[in-house]
Amino acid sequence: MKYSFSSPTMMRMQNKFWNIARRECAIRMNKLAFWILSLMGPVVLVILSVVPYAITNSLQEKKTMLVNVPETMQHRFPLSIVDYEVQLLDTTTQGALSVFLSGTSQVLGELNTEQDALWTISTKERLHPLDSLNILRTLSGICPSNVAVASHIINFKTEATEEFPFSPLQQTMALLASILVYFFLFTYSVSLLKGVMEEKSGKVMDIILSSVSPVTWLIGKIAGVGLASFVQFILWLGISYVPFYFFKQKYGGALNSFSAENIHTSLLYTDQASIGQASGWYDWLSMLDNMHWGTLLFTMIVSMIFGFILYAAIFAVIGMVSGRESDAQPYVLPVTSPLIFSFITSGSVIADPSGEMAQWLSVIPFTAPVVLTLRVGLGVAFSEIWMNVLSLGFMSAAAVVFAGRLYKRMLNNGGNLFSWKK
């Protein structure tokens, strides 16, 4: 029989499919727990985005700034500058000044105090705006000119290749995005599993399967549960964005004065502690602004959709073979272990998002949803992963058809996957 999308048979199938999907979505969205989770989730999300950074900031130990300065000028130096403890070194070299920062173990530059020539500070890593500020502040203490003047005569330059291109914040956000994908995949796959078991334990399944094929039933079920999860995902993102939006609206302009370009000027008017905090929040906000949200969101959504279809089909099979939740439990851990494995190996992926390990994990459909999100969060272009996304999509579609047919086979074999006779 030839089918077209407008044929009566096809229309009937579509209606039945939507009927199943609509019910699956509605029963989940009609539950109080859905809305509680929808509102609480973003709170957790915001906390996970902000708190680690705030804690890291507050726990940051004071760094040491070693200043090699002529003895005659030493009395002009402050002994503490924001995050730095200043240690003055005795020197015999008159008129020469060197500044060392702990961690970089290098001479940042030398200043000839006799001249106001352009002075370049070269670093291996991009210098944190606050660090450059501190250097300016330090130097301003010995220079006749003020900081604003110093900021004009000093040129900060990063010479070496960046070895580790991701800030801890970017890593946090990328990990958070992949955790979100994992959370939705797992939570809603388990929800579907319970739904299948509920229908199987009663005779609802018989009523359904006397009306639609197992494949149509499974597609409808996955679509409905997936739709509910998608609604919740969008709610999470939307609600999470609200505090960031208002924070940015209220403080964005003010924080902009603490950017690398403007921070030197701010130094003149603001106390050191405030500069430290404001500069940190500016970094955090600008990192959020600079992330490729469009690509990341798109990757998250397609990874979630395809990953959910794949895992939901597997969980549906578990529901079919298990009569009770306790029977299903032993199957859940092995099935979700690839997702857990994705997190175990996330260190390697973060270290090299385009490395061999990351690429292999992107090829395996069971680890791909989490790993692809993580990689894109770390800046990998979508053009590098579109083939993986496509293969994940094909795999998930095949899994649904396979699961539906498997269930029909089980029904035909009296609940067993294989008939002894056959």
Next chain:
Amino acid sequence: MLKANSITKYYKGNAVLSGVSFAVGNGDVLGIVGPNGAGKSTLLRIVSGIIDADEGDVLLDGNKLTISSANSWGYLPEERGLYPQMRVLDQLIHFAGLKGMTTADAKKKAIQLLQQLKMEQYSASKAGDLSKGNQQRIQFLTAILHDPALIILDEPFSGLDPIQTDWLNEQIQLFKKQGKKIIYSSHRMESVEALCDRILVLHNGERKAYGTAAELCRQPAGMWQINTTGGDTSWHSLVQIVSVELKDNGHYRTRFSLGNTALPSVVSAVEKSGANLESIKKYKRSLHEVFVQLTNDDAHAE
């Protein structure tokens, strides 16, 4: 016309149905009876398209039965097939939707049927909160709401009180008048005998008997029933005893086949045994007795 041809089904290598055939015409009611595990539910699930037969086929109006024509039939499973947490009206609309009805049509029809059953007060109740009998009635509505041509009912009287049973009997008769094909399985022999045009007796997956109630209950020539009090059983040796039942106050009801013995000889033997002969009449078997005999014969043979 629904025709099942030599349906065979295996589970774990064992045949749970072996070459079962039957036919149901428009306005016909087919009753399927058999002991537990006889294969009744499996047969009905095959006819409902839930599972496939390993051998044989089912033809509906000349076409092989497939799930794409599922709107043509309604199925009531043996156990409850309702979502316990879902409202009754939503449930009816949902299942009617699976049978191709639009939401608006399904809602209109569901409300109408609930009103007819005087169950409209339950429309917003959760199915799990209803009594077993009311759940069964709702289940019945899910099977017939979309007005199918073929109605398949697996143990439809289960959980119904006498009034609800009468109601269901009336419904089946009504559908019969409307020309629908009805198949149902039941352990209620009196209902099957009264309602069904044809009866299929299944035992161990095999068709033990198939025909009208009259055909199935037709007794062999020379079957008699004698009611006595007192006396001994010395006359039993003259005839082939079918059954002996002790009623209240020492009354015996004995059913027997005459064989080669003449009836007057039996009567005089009864009187000689010291028994008080109260009545003697030709014996007409009930479906219940046919069923017990057919299934017991097999049990003894095993």
